[in-house]
Amino acid sequence: KAGVTQTPRYLIKTRGQQVTLSCSPISGHRSVSWYQQTPGQGLQFLFEYFSETQRNKGNFPGRFSGRQFSNSRSEMNVSTLELGDSALYLCASRLQGAQGEQFFGPGTRLTVL
Amino acid sequence: LAKTTQPISMDSYEGQEVNITCSHNNIATNDYITWYQQFPSQGPRFIIQGYKTKVTNEVASLFIPADRKSSTLSLPRVSLSDTAVYYCLVGDHSSNTGKLIFGQGTTLQVKP
Numbered sequence: 001k002a003g004v005t006q007t008p009r010y011l012i013k014t015r016g017q018q019v020t021l022s023c024s025p026i027s028g029h030r031s032v033s034w035y036q037q038t039p040g041q042g043l044q045f046l047f048e049y050f051s052e053t054q055r056n057k058g059n060f061p062g063r064f065s066g067r068q069f070s071n072s073r074s075e076m077n078v079s080t081l082e083l084g085d086s087a088l089y090l091c092a093s094r095l096q097g098a099q100g101e102q103f104f105g106p107g108t109r110l111t112v113l
Numbered sequence: 114l115a116k117t118t119q120p121i122s123m124d125s126y127e128g129q130e131v132n133i134t135c136s137h138n139n140i141a142t143n144d145y146i147t148w149y150q151q152f153p154s155q156g157p158r159f160i161i162q163g164y165k166t167k168v169t170n171e172v173a174s175l176f177i178p179a180d181r182k183s184s185t186l187s188l189p190r191v192s193l194s195d196t197a198v199y200y201c202l203v204g205d206h207s208s209n210t211g212k213l214i215f216g217q218g219t220t221l222q223v224k225p
Binding site: 004031032033035042043044045048050055056058088090091092094100101102103104105106107109 | 145147154155156157158159162200202204210211212213214215216217218
């Protein structure tokens with residue numbers, strides 16, 4: 001069974017631009033969560049989607065948004081990029097009911113110049 | 114969600130057993146304890162999860178005392194490839210939330 005895939009793996013943008021990251025969960029997993037990882041703040045929860053609906057949201061500004069499609073694939077968007085948005089963005093999927101065990105993708109490394 | 118406290122870093126040598134202890138004094142009745150491993154520039158990987166006493170799988174063992182205020186991840190006979198950051202998480206598994214709260218984690222350095 002294929003793991004969680006994320007595209008692109010690396011991305012370089014400039015301040016003010018917007019970016020869209022994509023995540024394909026493990027087949028059969030309907031829950032997809034997004035995390036941001038930086039050296040200073042560590043791993044922080046962004047949001048979770050289940051059945052195309054946002055179910056949980058972390059403490060991030062409205063510039064961070066996401067969506068989920070009917071096939072459970074998810075995208076997250078960051079608008080008006082700031083230097084501080086440079087981070088590793090991780091996507092994780094899980095089976096419904098399996099709260100503790102999530103399967104993470106390799107991440108997208110975003111650099112904002 | 115209960116806060117967890119772990120050592121920032123640990124050193125070990127190949128072949129040794131490594132024990133990483135996590136403190137979670139405010140753990141709630143419905144909370145489970147979960148450990149993840151993360152290598153540089155990769156996503157975290159689930160290692161083990163438990164509620165009480167001892168849990169063992171092919172990778173590690175998890176020891177949880179009766180009061181559940183702490184837990185110890187035990188890695189038998191570590192190798193250089195076990196060098197990674199290890200995170201202890203506590204979460205309510207009755208809430209059906211996918212939100213995981215990661216602390217600083219413990220950076221384990223295995224030396225030859």
